[in-house]
Each structure stands twice: as structure tokens, then as C-alpha cells.
Amino acid sequence: xxxxxxxxxxxxxxxxxxxxxxxxxxxxxxxxxxxxxxxxxxxxxxxxxxxxxxxxxxxxxxxxxxxxxxxxxxxxxxxxxxxxxxxxxxxxxxxxxxxxxxxxxxxxxxxxxxxxxxxxxxxxxxxxxxxxxxxxxxxxxxxxxxxxxxxxxxxxxxxxxxxxxxxxxxxxxxxxxxxxxxxxxxxxxxxxxxxxxxxxxxxxxxxxxxxxxxxxxxxxxxxxxxxxxxxxxxxxxxxxxxxxxxxxxxxxxxxxxxxxxxxxxxxxxxxxxxxxxxxxxxxxxxxxxxxxxxxxxxxx
Amino acid sequence: xxxxxxxxxxxxxxxxxxxxxxxxxxxxxxxxxxxxxxxxxxxxxxxxxxxxxxxxxxxxxxxxxxxxxxxxxxxxxxxxxxxxxxxxxxxxxxxxxxxxxxxxxxxxxxxxxxxxxxxxxxxxxxxxxxxxxxxxxxxxxxxxxxxxxxxxxxxxxxxxxxxxxxxxxxxxxxxxxxxxxxxxxxxxxxxxxxxxxxxxxxxxxxxxxxxxxxxxxxxxxxxxxxxxxxxxxxxxxxxxxxxxxxxxxxxxxxxxxxxxxxxxxxxxxxxxxxxxxxxxxxxxxxxxxxxxxxxxxxxxxxxxxxxxxxxxxxxxxxxxxxxxxxxxxxxxxxxxxxxxxxxxxxxxxxxxxxxxxxxxxxxxxxxxxxxxxxxxxxxxxxxxxxxxxxxxxxxxxxxxxxxxxxxxxx
Numbered sequence: 001x002x003x004x005x006x007x008x009x010x011x012x013x014x015x016x017x018x019x020x021x022x023x024x025x026x027x028x029x030x031x032x033x034x035x036x037x038x039x040x041x042x043x044x045x046x047x048x049x050x051x052x053x054x055x056x057x058x059x060x061x062x063x064x065x066x067x068x069x070x071x072x073x074x075x076x077x078x079x080x081x082x083x084x085x086x087x088x089x090x091x092x093x094x095x096x097x098x099x100x101x102x103x104x105x106x107x108x109x110x111x112x113x114x115x116x117x118x119x120x121x122x123x124x125x126x127x128x129x130x131x132x133x134x135x136x137x138x139x140x141x142x143x144x145x146x147x148x149x150x151x152x153x154x155x156x157x158x159x160x161x162x163x164x165x166x167x168x169x170x171x172x173x174x175x176x177x178x179x180x181x182x183x184x185x186x187x188x189x190x191x192x193x194x195x196x197x198x199x200x201x202x203x204x205x206x207x208x209x210x211x212x213x214x215x216x217x218x219x220x221x222x223x224x225x226x227x228x229x230x231x232x233x234x235x236x237x238x239x240x241x242x243x244x245x246x247x248x249x250x251x252x253x254x255x256x257x258x259x260x261x262x263x264x265x266x267x268x269x270x271x272x273x274x275x276x277x278x279x280x281x282x283x284x285x286x287x288x289x290x291x292x293x294x295x296x297x298x299x300x
Numbered sequence: 301x302x303x304x305x306x307x308x309x310x311x312x313x314x315x316x317x318x319x320x321x322x323x324x325x326x327x328x329x330x331x332x333x334x335x336x337x338x339x340x341x342x343x344x345x346x347x348x349x350x351x352x353x354x355x356x357x358x359x360x361x362x363x364x365x366x367x368x369x370x371x372x373x374x375x376x377x378x379x380x381x382x383x384x385x386x387x388x389x390x391x392x393x394x395x396x397x398x399x400x401x402x403x404x405x406x407x408x409x410x411x412x413x414x415x416x417x418x419x420x421x422x423x424x425x426x427x428x429x430x431x432x433x434x435x436x437x438x439x440x441x442x443x444x445x446x447x448x449x450x451x452x453x454x455x456x457x458x459x460x461x462x463x464x465x466x467x468x469x470x471x472x473x474x475x476x477x478x479x480x481x482x483x484x485x486x487x488x489x490x491x492x493x494x495x496x497x498x499x500x501x502x503x504x505x506x507x508x509x510x511x512x513x514x515x516x517x518x519x520x521x522x523x524x525x526x527x528x529x530x531x532x533x534x535x536x537x538x539x540x541x542x543x544x545x546x547x548x549x550x551x552x553x554x555x556x557x558x559x560x561x562x563x564x565x566x567x568x569x570x571x572x573x574x575x576x577x578x579x580x581x582x583x584x585x586x587x588x589x590x591x592x593x594x595x596x597x598x599x600x601x602x603x604x605x606x607x608x609x610x611x612x613x614x615x616x617x618x619x620x621x622x623x624x625x626x627x628x629x630x631x632x633x634x635x636x637x638x639x640x641x642x643x644x645x646x647x648x649x650x651x652x653x654x655x656x657x658x659x660x661x662x663x664x665x666x667x668x669x670x671x672x673x674x675x676x677x678x679x680x681x682x683x684x685x686x687x688x689x690x691x692x693x694x695x696x697x698x699x700x701x702x703x704x705x706x707x708x709x710x
Contacts, residue, residue, distance in 0.1 A: 010541040
């Protein structure tokens, strides 16, 4: 029973990381039709920024985390301004445009990852403990929960709700949905697709950074390859939840994390990917749009 | 002294690193550079073998290192090269080979098999007397036949693959496989009354699969210890918290972590956070500060090695001092020591060679392997078919307060 409780806590913490990471991916993919494969590199860039900032200045997490989110968000905006916007304007055919963006995002990811690898000597790095000291609380005698587990869960749920409300109810959110529906028509109504795309990329990058920073604090250390594995899982989460669906992404994140944890708890960890992706394959065979279909109309 | 760049992803008999390297978007051309044969005043470590060779040596003796300086295994290759350069400078400064100096050319494979093949072809057709081969098993297996065909003496360093030793008569291993000193862990577990062990291993690394599913289970069985669980995880897996919870729930007397990269500090952190209080042991990937990210939670973790800076052999201590003098502010690790010993082996073989040719050098290598020598890692003895494999007593290292200490000598 205690072990089950510990596994549930682990699944919730892992699901929170997946949710934070995948929300940005889902947002960009769902609204801008950009399959941004640089999201994994942004997941890495967040903790790397925090690591560099914390080494230079003694600051607590409440200062380091926003800095990492802003820096990563701005790098994400730079991708939009420097790459995706150019592709959007210069390639008319939609499928070719999406493919071009996908390939260019791979290039961007490779550059970011290599810069971090060079800066860290391609070895493990970690945010200094003076930034945040994880504390373990023991419930009963054998159930353990850390303060970071709690922060991750609260932040993932809070940001998920806030993001959903922002997209659904705010002026920017309505404009985003208009752009997702039809970029040309929304432009005629004075909606700046470029500005909204930059805003979306900023939010996406900042979310990836938050996920990366909190994840790296919860484990011992990370290296420059950390984003790759998470990117694959995040895609699974987004597709399972339904592209563009914020609620679906959050629920998908916890489902995938729960499935992974259950496989590991069963003592067959090497089957983790096979089982989890097998289940996703099955779900998608029955519901190709994912568990939660996003409320959007297909453009033609 | 600050610790040197940390954490190693382990010995590299590694399909997975090869895969990662293959995926690396690296430029297809390789870079090359050469180290000067400039001298330094660093203290010598092992004494040279007596001059048994009769060769008249040329003024410069060209040798090549077709090794990983960038890419997946680049961080290992760079450290190996530091040790080689240190020894090279000592040898040339002390006129170990009389008026001849060894000139080392470095060719970076970028941890890419195709690059390694191309570079080995270049070296095979050059005037190089010997080559120190690349670190990844897929690179080694692909390049050794090229060297063998050209009669080029090949020194295998770091690469854990043993099949390569059977591929030609031109090859000698100069670094010790972890399989040979891993057994040092067992007496430590027995001394601490451990009766049950849980093993975790990277399921996509052939060496670690072998260590985790064959070597340790066999050693534990012989020591009457119960293997309570054995979990394989992918190298890229960062979801270690749930695995740690599972193992903490099993509460074994010890946990063996045969994993590489961040998984080591991550699993230790997660296990301790889950209240696990037993012994944690590992393998070579824990060396050189890899556990530092786990902070105080890693105190008491033990792992067998071939070298640690406090190793008590006079030659080891001399190497440590020489390294710290040559690279101020740095602490040497096993890769540095192995690079140093690789160069000692090569220089001794040149000295013992009856002729300054590739064929002559092969005879010199056989002579050195037959005698062995004491290097930075301690006594090195060659064994097995053709005396091609090498062993050393090793040392069980304990990580305490950010520093390696000696738990037991082999």
C-alpha cells in the first residue's frame, strides 16, 4: 500500500513535468501548425540558463525560474521571428510549409543542444543546491513526498488552467483561435498573426523552461541529451490528448506518466516505451483525433 | 583542487552511444591536429623497461591517435589524450628513446564510425608506426581490420569490446576492462553483512547488460547473496523516481547501479529521498565527480575502478602529482591515467622493438606484454591468447563529501 502511494506520487510529479512540457508543444502545433522539434532543446535550455545564472549570482528559485523562463521564451521567439515566420511567408503550400518548419526546427534544436553541450563539456550539469534545496516529507513511515513534487503538481495544474482560460476567454486567446481558424481572414480584422505567433512561441518556450528547471532540480543532474527523450514522450502526450486541446494534454500527460510508472513498478522497465506507445497506438486506432478533440475547424 | 569535468557515461562498448553518434548531426569531415613533442619537466611515473631492442630509431617516430575528440565519446577521448600528452612530454623530455622523439598525430572520429574508417585508412597508408584506436566498439570493430591488413600495430584503449582482440595479430589492449575489477565490490558487501541486492542496468548498453545480468548475478550467487530484483532501463530514460520507489519498497541490503550519465546521481537522489538507507554500489561511470550532482546523498556510494588519485602505488602517486603540475587546478581521473599508461606501453614497445618498423614494433609490443609494467593504474599484466588482454588489481572507491577515498585495494 505504501509502495503504491509512493508510485502514485511519482506518477503525479512525472505527469506534471510532461504536462508543462507538452502544453507548449500542443499550443504551437494546434494554433500555428508548427511541429516544433526544438521544444526538447528549449526544455534543456531552461535548466542550462538557470545553471549559468545561479553560478553567476546567488539567487533563489523564485528569481532563477522566471529568468530561465523569460530567456528561453525569448529564444523561442527568436525561432519564430528568424525561422518560422520566414517559412510561413515564403512557402505557400501548407504541407510543404509544415515539413519545412519541422526540418528547420530540427536544425534549431541541434544548434541549441550543441551550444549547451559545448558549454557544459558534454557532461552532467546541475543547478546549484543553493537555488533550491529539495526536502523530503515522510507520511506515516514509508510514504515519501518532496516539496518539489508538490510545486510541480500545483504549477502544472495552475498553468494548465490559466492557459486554458487565457486561450478561451482572453482577447489574445480569441485572436489566437481566430488565427488558428484562418490566418488571412483574421488579418483582415486587424489581428496580427506575427505578433500572436511570437507570443505563442514565447509562452511555449517559457513552459518548456519551467518544466526543465523543476525537473532538473528534482533529479540529481542532467546532460545535453535530456530533451530528446522528453520530446518523444511529449508528442505522445499531445497526440493522445488531442492536438491543441489543453485539457487533453494535461490529462494525457498524467495518463502516460501513470502508465510508465505502472510498467516500472511491475519490474519490466525496459518495456516502458513498448507498453506505453503500444497503448497509445491502440487508443489512436479507436480515436484518431486523440482522447479530447480540440475545438477547431479544419482549414482547407 | 577542483574536480575535473565530471561524469562519465561509462565504458564504451556501447551500441547505444554508437547509435547516438550516428544520429549526431556532425559535419562529415574530420578535424585533425597534432601534438607537439615539446618537453616538460613533469615527474616521470613508471620506469622504462630495459632497452631490449636493437633498432636504430629515426629522429621522429610518427604515431597516430584515431580517437573521439568530439561527439558522444568525445569527453572521454579528450581526457585520454591529456594523459597521453603528459606521458609523451615526459618521455621526450627525458630522452627515453635517446635522440628520437615520438610525434603524435590526433585525428578526431567525432564518435562516428564512417569517419573512423576513413581516418584509419589514412593512417594505415601513412608512415605511422602505430595507432591508438577509437573508443566506441563499433568504431573499433570497423577499424581494426584496416590496421591489421596494413600490419599497423593497434592499441585498444577504453573500448570494452573483447571480440576485437581476436581480429588480428596486431592488437593489444592497454586499458583494463571493468569486468576484471568489478568483483572487488563483493567482499565489501559481505563485510557490511549484505544478504540481498537489487540490480539496475542500462538495457541498451551491451557492457552494462553483461555486468548487470551476468557478472553480478553470478558473483552474488557465489557469495550467497539474494538477487531480489533486476531492472533494465533505457539509457535515455530520465524517469527514475518510480523505479527508485519500487526498489526502496523492496528494501534490499544493497543496490547496484550499472547505469551511465545522469542516471547515476538521479537514481541515488531518488533512492535516498525514498528513504533507502542501504549500500549503493556502481561501476566506472560513477568516477570523476559524476556523483557530485547528488550532493551529500551520494556519500558512502562505492564503485570499483582501476585508478583513483589516492591510489597508493608510487607510480600512481607520481602520475597524480605530474598531472596536477601539468594541468593546474585539475584532478586526474581514470581516463587520464589510462591515456598515460597507453603511451608508456607504446614507448616501451618502441624501445624493445628489434627494428623501427611496424613488424618490429609488434615484436616490441609482445615483449612489453610478456613483462608487464607498473603504470599510473598500478601493476599491469597482460594475459589471455597472445597476451593481448590486460589486467590490474583495481581499487574500490568510496565517494565521501565530494571526494573519492579508497574503500579497499584489489
